[in-house]
Amino acid sequence: MADEVSLQETVVGFIGGSAVLPCSSKEPPLTIQGIDVRWRHSGQSVYDIINVNGSVEEQKHEYNNRAETFPEEYKTGNFSLKLNNLQHTDAGEYKCYIMESEVHLLWIVELLIKGV
Template identity: 35%
Template sequence: MAARIAKAIEHVEHPNCYLPTFLPHGSAGGVPRVAARQAVVVRFTEQETVTGLFSKDCILPCPFSPGDYEVIYWQKGDKIVHSYYDQSDQLERQDPDYRHRTHLFHENIPSGNASLKLSNLTVTDEGSYNCYVGTQQTKTEVEVMLHVRDQLSSVEGSSTAIPCEYSNNTTNNEGVSVVWTLNRNAVISVLASFNGTSHSYQPRVQINQNDFSLKLCDLTANDSGEYLCNISTPHYTKLTARTLQVACCGKGLNRWLLSVATNCPQN
């Protein structure tokens, strides 16, 4: 195996075939690429789309044709997400953002499964991922688009605060405009806005003028839905989506405690 890794890559002038071997460690991002002595079939698949929930785990699919000497390489842009060769994980050059958060299903690799489990999803995980798998027989490339949704849970009668992503690089809110809307069953309702001063257009809602989060008091099941925070500054515009699920019940002491925690008035 060591002799294979030491070889340089070779090419054949053919649109569908090449004769690669292994790149030495430290080349091509530190991940060896596999090839066979015979012509290799290059297999591309259509883009996959995966939606995960914030702080939860999700699986990015990457099927390939089983072969010998598997090399698996997951990448997001120029970030190395996960590498595997020599029948083990190779994480020395893994990007710090993914440390202790990635997992391959080693027992399923021989059968053609290079899917990656990504744990504790964050909003910054959203984007396009590329999976490269090389064996002596074939080379496969799969693109996976990951969408991350933030689902909040609460109970009827309680209160909550829905965050809005905002990078505050100034000491004041001059030039900042914020609009909160609710998308429920394809019906859009404007809840509140901020443009120097805050305005509420629905009962039980209020914008926090420090971080522009949305406070909701005395929740009901009808408050379930997708909340959108559209924030505009002289430098950028950003839309943040949060999903709120309100379950039944939650009266008495729990309601009082949550109302106090978010500074909401009690009925």
């Protein structure tokens, strides 16, 4: 099992707007059945993708109905997160863990929030 850390990305969003936080595996997975993806902000759950299904079971309530992914993109290895109705409290470092059988990928995305 190899651990790999990607370069940090920076995304700028505006209060009340939306931002897409990038997260993808370098090669499209052969099968997405066994892949788990976990999005975290300050250690709190933002969104999970478990066996191809989005899961909000552990999601912190601040992200209810504001976090979404793009299921049609999973097969290409794209597990990016779209955060809607941005708030000042959304600013900070997000971590996206992609857990495949042999490789664990970690994306670190810094979200900067600008006022209107």
